[in-house]
Amino acid sequence: MKTVDIAIVxxxxxxxxxxIAASRLGARVAMIDDNERLGGQLVKQTHKxxxxxxxxxxxxxxxxxxxxxxxxxALPCAVLPGTSVVGLYGGRxxxxxxxxxxxxxxxxxxxxxxxxxxxNLLFENNDLPGVYGAGAxxxxxxxxxxxxxxxxxxxxxxxIGLIVSYQLIQAGIEVAAVVEALPRIGGYHVHAAKLARLGxxxxxxxxxxxxxxxxEVEGAVICSVDKxxxxxxxxxxxxxxxxxCLAVGLTPLSELxxxxxxxxxxxxxxxxxxxxxxxxxxTSLCNIYLAGDVSGIEEASTAMLEGRVAGAHAAAQVLGPxxxxxxxxxxxxxxxxxxxxxxxxxxxACGKAKLxxxxxxxx
Amino acid sequence: xxERTSSPKDKGPGTKDxxxxxxxxxxxxxxxxxxxxxxxxxxGRPMTGRQGETIAAALAANxxxxxxxxxxxxxxxxxxxxxxxxASCLMVVDGRPNTMVCMEPLREGAKVERQRGxxxxx
Numbered sequence: 001m002k003t004v005d006i007a008i009v010x011x012x013x014x015x016x017x018x019x020i021a022a023s024r025l026g027a028r029v030a031m032i033d034d035n036e037r038l039g040g041q042l043v044k045q046t047h048k049x050x051x052x053x054x055x056x057x058x059x060x061x062x063x064x065x066x067x068x069x070x071x072x073x074a075l076p077c078a079v080l081p082g083t084s085v086v087g088l089y090g091g092r093x094x095x096x097x098x099x100x101x102x103x104x105x106x107x108x109x110x111x112x113x114x115x116x117x118x119x120n121l122l123f124e125n126n127d128l129p130g131v132y133g134a135g136a137x138x139x140x141x142x143x144x145x146x147x148x149x150x151x152x153x154x155x156x157x158x159x160i161g162l163i164v165s166y167q168l169i170q171a172g173i174e175v176a177a178v179v180e181a182l183p184r185i186g187g188y189h190v191h192a193a194k195l196a197r198l199g200x201x202x203x204x205x206x207x208x209x210x211x212x213x214x215x216e217v218e219g220a221v222i223c224s225v226d227k228x229x230x231x232x233x234x235x236x237x238x239x240x241x242x243x244x245c246l247a248v249g250l251t252p253l254s255e256l257x258x259x260x261x262x263x264x265x266x267x268x269x270x271x272x273x274x275x276x277x278x279x280x281x282x283t284s285l286c287n288i289y290l291a292g293d294v295s296g297i298e299e300a301s302t303a304m305l306e307g308r309v310a311g312a313h314a315a316a317q318v319l320g321p322x323x324x325x326x327x328x329x330x331x332x333x334x335x336x337x338x339x340x341x342x343x344x345x346x347x348x349a350c351g352k353a354k355l356x357x358x359x360x361x362x363x
Numbered sequence: 364x365x366e367r368t369s370s371p372k373d374k375g376p377g378t379k380d381x382x383x384x385x386x387x388x389x390x391x392x393x394x395x396x397x398x399x400x401x402x403x404x405x406x407g408r409p410m411t412g413r414q415g416e417t418i419a420a421a422l423a424a425n426x427x428x429x430x431x432x433x434x435x436x437x438x439x440x441x442x443x444x445x446x447x448x449x450a451s452c453l454m455v456v457d458g459r460p461n462t463m464v465c466m467e468p469l470r471e472g473a474k475v476e477r478q479r480g481x482x483x484x485x
Contacts, residue, residue, distance in 0.1 A: 117444060118443075128441075132443060135445065144423075215439050
């Protein structure tokens with residue numbers, strides 16, 4: 001059985017950044033991802049990032065994935081793509097399954113960077129083929145070059161809903177409307193304005209109540225909602241669409257963390273159940289870390305910073321403290337703090353603050 | 364692989380046009396390099412996908428959205444997350460049930476079938 005200092009599960013922005021930070025500090029790292037390609041959900045993000053130069057501002061997500069992977073490949077880190085973690089034994093050993101073999105891997109520290117899964121929504125026929133997550137649509141269009149349909153209803157006007165709507169249009173697909181249950185648009189104005197200029201109606205205080213179709217989506221019924229989000233049935237109308245795209249939030253993929261036995265808490269602002277963690281991204285078990293969406297739904301920029309904190313802190317735990325490690329941790333924390341002070345950072349900041357209030361009792 | 368380019372196997376009525384329509388040919392940001400075609404079958408019907416894509420992507424490109432029927436209700440299901448998390452896309456591939464086709468690479472000659480319920484191993 002192989003032994004590493006740090007095993008990292010998930011090769012998205014958080015996991016890659018953690019692996020780079022830890023490997024640079026001299027830790028022996030193994031990076032495990034169930035996809036053949038590293039980069040996580042960055043590989044389908046064709047839009048340019050906002051923020052400062054340090055956060056890859058002006059660079060497309062898919063290009064950031066390539067930059068991070070190249071950085072990692074230049075370091076002595078074991079990369080295991082196409083591999084799933086299927087078990088955890090004694091809190092020290094991971095069971096790994098790839099297409100070819102089943103192996104075990106012993107670790108001193110574990111960083112869980114498994115990301116999040118897309119939420120479904122409650123409406124009639126929500127299981128019909130043609131009801132897709134926004135991320136699924138992005139994967140199909142931007143990774144494989146396949147159109148998911150010809151006319152789409154987008155549900156949710158957060159940044160994902162707005163960006164994917166624009167990408168649908170770029171792929172030659174019509175967007176019939178974007179519906180949003182809240183009385184205001186959720187995402188950045190700049191994304192909403194692009195859609196408005198293209199004539200896509202963004203219907204606030206509206207919801208989807210039914211998908212029409214027998215074997216697959218042939219239409220959708222939408223209506224407006226009152227102040228308490230109750231559908232006003234008399235306002236119901238049909239839209240002729242063949243695809244319904246849901247951009248209604250994400251849930252952290254915490255299964256592996258549950259299995260470690262670390263303290264779990266329910267924080268709605270972070271997207272559901274998350275492992276309790278301190279600002280070093282350490283869970284209630286001192287050798288188990290987490291980073292990125294699995295620690296609370298945010299964005300790739302914060303995921304990368306959290307990854308650096310987790311990677312550097314875990315490396316310092318294994319190799320002993322160093323000036324370089326402290327520097328990475330301090331700088332990344334300061335940047336995280338700055339991002340979360342921004343207009344869309346308050347939700348995550350509030351969720352993380354809730355964690356601080358429920359610190360686990362010392363063992 | 365190469366000679367198949369000149370004799371596409373998808374000769375079903377009108378399917379070739381539809382295949383072209385579902386593939387993104389022009390895009391303001393992305394370029395999709397011409398990948399080698401991969402022949403496979405869906406419910407016994409010959410279809411063509413591209414090298415390097417998943418079975419789910421190849422099916423979507425061929426206009427197939429109904430992947431399986433749910434165990435208790437028999438309701439139709441397709442993929443939902445396309446990243447190997449939700450298990451909505453389980454199909455029978457080369458006789459192997461419960462294959463998550465949104466993650467499964469398309470292979471030449473793959474035999475893809477809709478799954479009913481839990482699928483049968485024997």
